[in-house]
Amino acid sequence: MSLVTVHDKTFCTYLTEKDIQARIVQMAEAINKDYQGKKPLFIGILNGAFMFASDLFKHLTIEAEITFIKLASYKGMKSTGNVVTSIGLDHDLYGRDVVIIEDIIDTGKTLHKFLPQLDHQQPASLKIAVLLHKPEALQHPLNIDYVGFSIPNKFVVGFGLDYNGLGRNLKEIYQLDGNNE
Numbered sequence: 001m002s003l004v005t006v007h008d009k010t011f012c013t014y015l016t017e018k019d020i021q022a023r024i025v026q027m028a029e030a031i032n033k034d035y036q037g038k039k040p041l042f043i044g045i046l047n048g049a050f051m052f053a054s055d056l057f058k059h060l061t062i063e064a065e066i067t068f069i070k071l072a073s074y075k076g077m078k079s080t081g082n083v084v085t086s087i088g089l090d091h092d093l094y095g096r097d098v099v100i101i102e103d104i105i106d107t108g109k110t111l112h113k114f115l116p117q118l119d120h121q122q123p124a125s126l127k128i129a130v131l132l133h134k135p136e137a138l139q140h141p142l143n144i145d146y147v148g149f150s151i152p153n154k155f156v157v158g159f160g161l162d163y164n165g166l167g168r169n170l171k172e173i174y175q176l177d178g179n180n181e
């Protein structure tokens with residue numbers, strides 16, 4: 001197990017690069033199977049999902065499009081509850097098969113606030129693919145179709161996820177060390 005320091009906090013390895021990549025391949029295989037013969041539109045939620053979206057997309061063998069939107073609500077380790085959209089959607093979703101790509105679902109507030117906006121455009125289907133899910137933290141019921149890892153309710157960094165802007169470039173996922181919460 002290795003430790004990293006990001007700003008004032010110490011984090012320890014939770015998921016290795018190998019674990020993450022192997023799981024992403026399995027998720028892509030499930031999506032390839034479910035969307036055979038369709039041309040889904042993937043919507044990555046920036047910033048955190050950029051790395052997961054990129055790796056997942058590389059393993060898709062179906063015809064697929066991808067776009068990104070930018071939503072944010074976290075300051076430090078806490079959700080502000082205020083989901084701000086700073087880059088909006090540039091595609092018409094009417095009649096499309098849509099798959100949201102998220103790095104993490106924690107309280108569920110971000111998607112709870114955003115999904116009705118997508119539903120309003122009447123996509124043919126709307127599914128969610130998320131790398132990390134914290135079931136104990138969820139405050140809003142969400143149907144999550146593809147989950148990489150269900151994880152404990154501890155703050156994580158790495159593989160796209162930041163602590164106050166830093167740590168996104170780490171190849172592994174690290175969990176807040178119990179001693180400095």
Ligand SMILES: O=P(O)(O)OC[C@H]1O[C@H](OP(=O)(O)OP(=O)(O)O)[C@H](O)[C@@H]1O
Binds near residue numbers: 103104107161162
């Ligand atoms: O389920 P929730 O409690 O709403 O948390 C999940 C959201 O938190 C993170 O975004 P953040 O607001 O940190 O922005 P970022 O992706 O730019 O880091 C993450 O990328 C999700 O979008």
Ligand SMILES: Nc1nc2[nH]cnc2c(=O)[nH]1
Binds near residue numbers: 104162
């Ligand atoms: N970096 C990071 N961002 C989050 N957004 C929601 N939960 C988390 C988390 O555990 N880590």
